[in-house]
Amino acid sequence: MNEIIRKDYTIRPWQMSDIESLARNANNINIWNNVRDYFPHPYDEEDAKSFIKMASGKNPIQDFSIEVNGKAVGGIGYIPGFDVERINAEIGYWLGEEYWNKGIMGNAIKDMVDYIFENTDIIRLFASVFDFNLASMQVLQKNGFRKLTIFKNAAIKNNKVIDLYYYELLKSK
Numbered sequence: 001m002n003e004i005i006r007k008d009y010t011i012r013p014w015q016m017s018d019i020e021s022l023a024r025n026a027n028n029i030n031i032w033n034n035v036r037d038y039f040p041h042p043y044d045e046e047d048a049k050s051f052i053k054m055a056s057g058k059n060p061i062q063d064f065s066i067e068v069n070g071k072a073v074g075g076i077g078y079i080p081g082f083d084v085e086r087i088n089a090e091i092g093y094w095l096g097e098e099y100w101n102k103g104i105m106g107n108a109i110k111d112m113v114d115y116i117f118e119n120t121d122i123i124r125l126f127a128s129v130f131d132f133n134l135a136s137m138q139v140l141q142k143n144g145f146r147k148l149t150i151f152k153n154a155a156i157k158n159n160k161v162i163d164l165y166y167y168e169l170l171k172s173k
């Protein structure tokens with residue numbers, strides 16, 4: 001992907017010039033509380049540099065930045081399955097808090113889903129959402145993801161055992 005340009009945002013590959021903006025937007029406990037523990041917190045410029053280096057080294061690129069007003073303020077990407085599960089992928093996303101609730105991720109997920117289904121062999125996408133993350137459930141549902149099940153006591157975050165809401169979207173034939 002070169003870039004997907006929309007009125008409110010652009011989706012494009014990460015670049016080293018995003019380090020400062022990535023660190024500034026990702027360094028937020030309200031983001032970290034909703035994502036896996038491997039997402040750094042605090043999130044400094046060294047973390048941003050390592051991430052961009054890793055993301056830029058993949059072929060095809062799987063992690064993209066969401067740019068708003070010329071600055072990379074969020075991320076969206078997919079992790080393909082391995083071996084016989086290589087036709088499916090987990091989708092993941094986050095956005096700098098000052099940009100929440102403006103409809104950006106709801107639309108960016110649609111762009112990403114279309115991109116994946118049109119440009120890769122992946123035919124099934126899934127996402128696993130913490131039980132309290134209603135905004136994430138909402139953006140998935142708005143994009144046609146279906147809640148398949150709730151895995152009870154399936155994760156631990158901030159020392160609290162939580163349920164995972166498991167969503168999937170199949171590529172239509």
Ligand SMILES: CC(C)(COP(=O)(O)OP(=O)(O)OC[C@H]1O[C@@H](n2cnc3c(N)ncnc32)[C@H](O)[C@@H]1OP(=O)(O)O)[C@@H](O)C(=O)NCCC(=O)NCCS
Nearest residue numbers: 031034093094095100101102103104105106134135136138
């Ligand atoms: C989840 C996240 C990406 C959503 O991005 P966003 O750009 O704010 O999403 P949108 O504005 O497109 O849509 C958010 C929707 O959630 C709804 N919402 C927000 N907070 C809510 C809440 N506490 N309860 C119920 N609905 C809520 C909004 O009303 C909106 O729905 P609507 O379009 O029907 O009004 C963003 O909140 C985020 O980065 N969170 C932290 C990281 C994260 O959770 N990543 C996903 C892990 S699975």
